[in-house]
Amino acid sequence: MPLNTNEITEGDFQIIGGNFTNAGEASMQMKAKLTELGIDEATIRRAAIATFEAEMNVIIYAAAGRLRYYITAHNITIKLEDMGPGIENIELAMQEGYSTAPDWVREMGWGAGMGLPNMKKNSDEFKIDSVVGEGTSVEMIINFS
Amino acid sequence: MTLKEIADLLEADVIADPEDLNITIKNACSADMMSAVLYYHTPDSLLITGLTQPHVIRTAEIAGIKSIVFVLDKKPGAEIIELAKQKKIPILFTRFCMYTASGKLYEAGLPGCLFK
Numbered sequence: 001m002p003l004n005t006n007e008i009t010e011g012d013f014q015i016i017g018g019n020f021t022n023a024g025e026a027s028m029q030m031k032a033k034l035t036e037l038g039i040d041e042a043t044i045r046r047a048a049i050a051t052f053e054a055e056m057n058v059i060i061y062a063a064a065g066r067l068r069y070y071i072t073a074h075n076i077t078i079k080l081e082d083m084g085p086g087i088e089n090i091e092l093a094m095q096e097g098y099s100t101a102p103d104w105v106r107e108m109g110w111g112a113g114m115g116l117p118n119m120k121k122n123s124d125e126f127k128i129d130s131v132v133g134e135g136t137s138v139e140m141i142i143n144f145s
Numbered sequence: 146m147t148l149k150e151i152a153d154l155l156e157a158d159v160i161a162d163p164e165d166l167n168i169t170i171k172n173a174c175s176a177d178m179m180s181a182v183l184y185y186h187t188p189d190s191l192l193i194t195g196l197t198q199p200h201v202i203r204t205a206e207i208a209g210i211k212s213i214v215f216v217l218d219k220k221p222g223a224e225i226i227e228l229a230k231q232k233k234i235p236i237l238f239t240r241f242c243m244y245t246a247s248g249k250l251y252e253a254g255l256p257g258c259l260f261k
């Protein structure tokens with residue numbers, strides 16, 4: 001095990017909507033922490049991809065958000081809460097290829113409608129809640145093998 | 146296929162440490178949509194793209210992509226090149242378009258990420 005059973009390693013990041021310049025910084029810092037803890041490469045990649053997609057969603061759609069992670073001996077939990085427009089139809093948003101991103105976002109290489117499906121694909125547990133006009137929260141758990 | 150062979154096939158300019166030219170690339174994906182890269186890529190692959198934003202380098206790092214080819218002679222800004230150096234991701238520049246660059250590498254035996 002990379003950590004003592006009761007030990008928890010945490011991270012906490014504020015993400016500013018529209019700030020593409022620093023996009024991915026939280027995910028990369030989390031990835032570096034998992035690498036430092038000796039987690040296997042495939043698991044790190046899953047966690048990093050899921051977190052990066054979540055981070056990009058805040059940057060693209062929300063005014064701001066908070067990303068926190070908790071690493072135990074058994075898994076990593078990633079929690080993201082944003083102050084964004086919310087998602088009207090979560091079922092539709094989970095479909096591959098469905099996107100409400102405007103053209104300028106697509107021109108920057110995002111908004112392919114793969115973000116939420118990719119977050120779910122890379123997580124062992126995935127929860128999403130959203131209130132239109134208030135924001136969206138996502139919780140992802142990735143187990144260590 | 147080594148990065149040196151890829152650079153030769155694409156007549157590409159390279160920004161990399163000399164030893165990086167010997168790294169082996171197992172497959173490639175061509176995309177401008179970074180979510181598609183994150184969804185479909187496989188590790189140790191080459192990304193062929195026309196997008197020159199900083200998050201291309203970050204996407205490559207997150208996804209474990211070994212190297213990036215920028216097509217149509219597109220040159221990213223100095224800060225992006227510096228980020229690639231920091232992350233030890235070799236970058237190539239080719240005058241060919243994405244279709245032609247992909248075709249040349251596929252024809253030479255470099256498969257796509259999905260093996261389909």
